[in-house]
Amino acid sequence: MTLIQEKVKQAVNLLKEFGADCWITFTRESQINGDPTLVFLAPSSVTWHSAFIISTDGKTHAVVGLYDQKTIQETGAYDNVVGFVTGFKEPFQETMKKLSPKTIAINYSQGSEICDGLTHGMYLTLHGLLSEIGLADRLVSAEKIVSALRERKTAGEIAAIKDAIRETQEIFDKAAGFIRPGKTEKEIAGYMQAEVERKKLRLAWGESTCPAVFTGPETAGAHYTPTDRRVERGHVLNMDFGVKVNHYCSDMQRTFYILGQGEKSVPADVRKGFETIVRAVESSKQAMKPGIQGIEIDAIARKILVENGYQEFPHALGHQVGRFAHDGTALLGPQWDKYAHKPFQRLEEGMVFTIEPRLTVPGRGVVTIEEMVVVTKDGADWLTTPQTELLLIR
Amino acid sequence: MTLIQEKVKQAVNLLKEFGADCWITFTRESQINGDPTLVFLAPSSVTWHSAFIISTDGKTHAVVGLYDQKTIQETGAYDNVVGFVTGFKEPFQETMKKLSPKTIAINYSQGSEICDGLTHGMYLTLHGLLSEIGLADRLVSAEKIVSALRERKTAGEIAAIKDAIRETQEIFDKAAGFIRPGKTEKEIAGYMQAEVERKKLRLAWGESTCPAVFTGPETAGAHYTPTDRRVERGHVLNMDFGVKVNHYCSDMQRTFYILGQGEKSVPADVRKGFETIVRAVESSKQAMKPGIQGIEIDAIARKILVENGYQEFPHALGHQVGRFAHDGTALLGPQWDKYAHKPFQRLEEGMVFTIEPRLTVPGRGVVTIEEMVVVTKDGADWLTTPQTELLLIR
Numbered sequence: 001m002t003l004i005q006e007k008v009k010q011a012v013n014l015l016k017e018f019g020a021d022c023w024i025t026f027t028r029e030s031q032i033n034g035d036p037t038l039v040f041l042a043p044s045s046v047t048w049h050s051a052f053i054i055s056t057d058g059k060t061h062a063v064v065g066l067y068d069q070k071t072i073q074e075t076g077a078y079d080n081v082v083g084f085v086t087g088f089k090e091p092f093q094e095t096m097k098k099l100s101p102k103t104i105a106i107n108y109s110q111g112s113e114i115c116d117g118l119t120h121g122m123y124l125t126l127h128g129l130l131s132e133i134g135l136a137d138r139l140v141s142a143e144k145i146v147s148a149l150r151e152r153k154t155a156g157e158i159a160a161i162k163d164a165i166r167e168t169q170e171i172f173d174k175a176a177g178f179i180r181p182g183k184t185e186k187e188i189a190g191y192m193q194a195e196v197e198r199k200k201l202r203l204a205w206g207e208s209t210c211p212a213v214f215t216g217p218e219t220a221g222a223h224y225t226p227t228d229r230r231v232e233r234g235h236v237l238n239m240d241f242g243v244k245v246n247h248y249c250s251d252m253q254r255t256f257y258i259l260g261q262g263e264k265s266v267p268a269d270v271r272k273g274f275e276t277i278v279r280a281v282e283s284s285k286q287a288m289k290p291g292i293q294g295i296e297i298d299a300i301a302r303k304i305l306v307e308n309g310y311q312e313f314p315h316a317l318g319h320q321v322g323r324f325a326h327d328g329t330a331l332l333g334p335q336w337d338k339y340a341h342k343p344f345q346r347l348e349e350g351m352v353f354t355i356e357p358r359l360t361v362p363g364r365g366v367v368t369i370e371e372m373v374v375v376t377k378d379g380a381d382w383l384t385t386p387q388t389e390l391l392l393i394r
Numbered sequence: 395m396t397l398i399q400e401k402v403k404q405a406v407n408l409l410k411e412f413g414a415d416c417w418i419t420f421t422r423e424s425q426i427n428g429d430p431t432l433v434f435l436a437p438s439s440v441t442w443h444s445a446f447i448i449s450t451d452g453k454t455h456a457v458v459g460l461y462d463q464k465t466i467q468e469t470g471a472y473d474n475v476v477g478f479v480t481g482f483k484e485p486f487q488e489t490m491k492k493l494s495p496k497t498i499a500i501n502y503s504q505g506s507e508i509c510d511g512l513t514h515g516m517y518l519t520l521h522g523l524l525s526e527i528g529l530a531d532r533l534v535s536a537e538k539i540v541s542a543l544r545e546r547k548t549a550g551e552i553a554a555i556k557d558a559i560r561e562t563q564e565i566f567d568k569a570a571g572f573i574r575p576g577k578t579e580k581e582i583a584g585y586m587q588a589e590v591e592r593k594k595l596r597l598a599w600g601e602s603t604c605p606a607v608f609t610g611p612e613t614a615g616a617h618y619t620p621t622d623r624r625v626e627r628g629h630v631l632n633m634d635f636g637v638k639v640n641h642y643c644s645d646m647q648r649t650f651y652i653l654g655q656g657e658k659s660v661p662a663d664v665r666k667g668f669e670t671i672v673r674a675v676e677s678s679k680q681a682m683k684p685g686i687q688g689i690e691i692d693a694i695a696r697k698i699l700v701e702n703g704y705q706e707f708p709h710a711l712g713h714q715v716g717r718f719a720h721d722g723t724a725l726l727g728p729q730w731d732k733y734a735h736k737p738f739q740r741l742e743e744g745m746v747f748t749i750e751p752r753l754t755v756p757g758r759g760v761v762t763i764e765e766m767v768v769v770t771k772d773g774a775d776w777l778t779t780p781q782t783e784l785l786l787i788r
Contacts, residue, residue, distance in 0.1 A: 029507040036426050044602040048732050085708045087731030108514035113423040116515035120502035123514040208438040314479045324426050337481030338442050
């Protein structure tokens with residue numbers, strides 16, 4: 001079974017689980033304004049107005065432009081594929097009249113960007129088309145369906161993520177041999193990107209911050225482009241980096257310490273910061289299991305940092321990973337406005353999370369580790385091999 | 395002046411031209427649900443809720459997550475950059491209360507996908523935030539502003555497109571030496587993609603159809619993935635292909651004829667088809683100038699094909715090209731539902747269009763050429779060197 005067949009089948013069951021009669025993914029020119037859900041439903045982009053309609057009776061329909069018809073048919077995931085030339089309206093309305101669903105779930109969400117693929121203009125078009133056939137009052141958010149489809153990873157999805165992690169670790173290991181005093185953040189980033197190219201991989205996010213490289217005190221934070229700042233002895237350096245394998249991402253951070261002139265071991269302030277981060281990661285992972293809320297996990301790491309005299313990190317403890325480095329709805333995060341209801345979602349088996357607390361060691365730099373775990377039936381397993389020692393640059 | 399500075403400045407003038415007080419681009423996690431307008435306003439993706447606010451008084455504001463603040467400040471394009479940690483609401487509402495604009499243009503459009511970057515969930519959020527401060531009834535579509543910003547190309551944008559065209563032509567030329575009877579469509583596509591990699595370029599659209607390769611009769615159309623079908627003598631082969639240089643695209647089609655066994659010259663049916671396409675392209679280009687509607691140009695090519703006994707092509711004659719292979723709002727197209735009001739837009743100086751009529755020669759294959767032109771002050775100039783002879787494979 002292909003991933004698309006697997007995911008379309010999973011969707012039928014999710015409709016039943018969440019009590020929706022029908023789910024529509026509605027998009028056009030998906031290379032421009034792509035709904036992030038489309039990759040689970042079609043093997044390539046679509047050009048004209050296209051609707052992928054899944055019904056709780058198990059029947060699956062697609063209404064697409066003529067040039068996309070054959071591609072969609074060949075997925076084997078749809079019972080009925082209509083290709084149109086001049087207008088989407090008629091075949092779409094015909095299909096919907098026959099289904100006449102009581103609820104129609106569509107891809108919008110205020111709280112979860114990954115479930116918010118329908119643009120406002122397309123919403124207006126869809127609403128207009130359904131109004132004409134008396135169905136517009138049945139629209140509801142598909143957030144629960146889309147979240148579960150992305151979050152409950154299949155074995156194939158986990159395997160791809162593991163491959164991405166292995167490649168990422170190899171590149172971190174090589175970079176450890178390249179970093180030395182005098183190298184700039186940009187040079188280190190360039191070295192790692194050249195490795196990605198040599199391995200014929202893709203970056204997990206935008207090239208301007210993948211890797212992000214921060215060396216020394218007072219850098220601007222985790223999402224800032226590498227600079228001409230040079231590696232110096234006695235400083236902490238950290239990197240945030242990931243690659244894609246078979247469309248699935250890794251997202252990892254590692255911390256390095258550049259030994260001072262004549263220094264034999266890691267000084268106490270750096271060691272304390274690092275050990276606090278390791279403990280925060282491990283304690284968070286220990287508490288993860290299906291049913292718990294992300295906010296409870298975030299609080300564990302946050303408390304360990306504060307108790308050890310460090311400031312809280314100004315971001316969530318961890319996010320999900322999948323097709324995107326930041327994926328899914330449920331979040332290991334605090335109750336902050338911008339995170340909406342994400343921290344209150346309950347963990348489920350098959351979810352893949354990062355754990356990434358951060359702290360500043362004054363005068364040294366930022367210590368941060370980002371590991372990846374998968375939620376299991378009764379706990380969580382490491383996907384990465386956790387960093388438990390500082391990477392020392394001599 | 396950087397492209398972002400140039401485009402933000404252009405936007406201020408467009409607000410005046412179209413009578414809008416204020417224009418907001420509102421996005422989050424732009425690597426997932428990116429507004430295609432963002433690339434003109436910011437050098438990289440943004441993570442948390444972010445608003446880029448341009449006011450008709452020439453003042454420019456950005457409200458972004460803390461980690462994006464420095465990147466946005468360093469563009470030098472914004473007078474005021476606010477970075478937040480826990481919530482977007484307060485700094486955004488503060489900024490908008492001070493501006494108190496009479497109209498607020500936002501990025502949605504039913505008829506133009508390129509202007510439809512605001513998701514429905516984000517629209518609901520924005521509407522809610524503006525309702526609380528009494529401004530929600532001032533929202534209007536920014537379609538005209540966004541269209542003009544993308545469509546009126548600067549000299550730097552045209553230069554990038556010309557570079558992309560030159561690279562594309564070089565790869566077509568090399569492919570002509572690779573194509574021979576027995577090669578499959580997939581092998582030809584693979585050869586061209588290897589050239590793209592060797593040149594360290596990027597494809598102009600998705601790799602499954604860039605290039606699209608069609609050989610012989612009865613293929614599924616212009617947007618279909620290359621197959622294991624083999625090149626045969628006496629058949630027509632065509633390709634649709636483009637690359638990106640400095641983020642700007644080319645989009646070109648070229649037609650090849652594989653001479654039959656012992657055949658010395660192109661047979662009459664293929665020659666007639668090819669010459670009809672060449673004439674349709676040239677006549678369309680001759681008629682292009684500022685002020686004319688796209689539908690008038692489309693009709694010229696369509697008429698030439700029908701008068702010569704061919705069927706109309708089942709797509710628009712030409713689209714704009716820019717950051718995407720399919721870009722802009724104005725279209726050289728017929729009055730079909732799915733094209734909405736695009737064919738009725740008037741051409742303007744600086745717009746870059748394809749011209750790509752298509753016809754079938756029964757038993758031979760599909761003849762199609764796609765050239766690129768730029769609209770000038772009083773006409774249109776070729777950007778490509780037009781194909782006027784069939785590319786012969788012996």
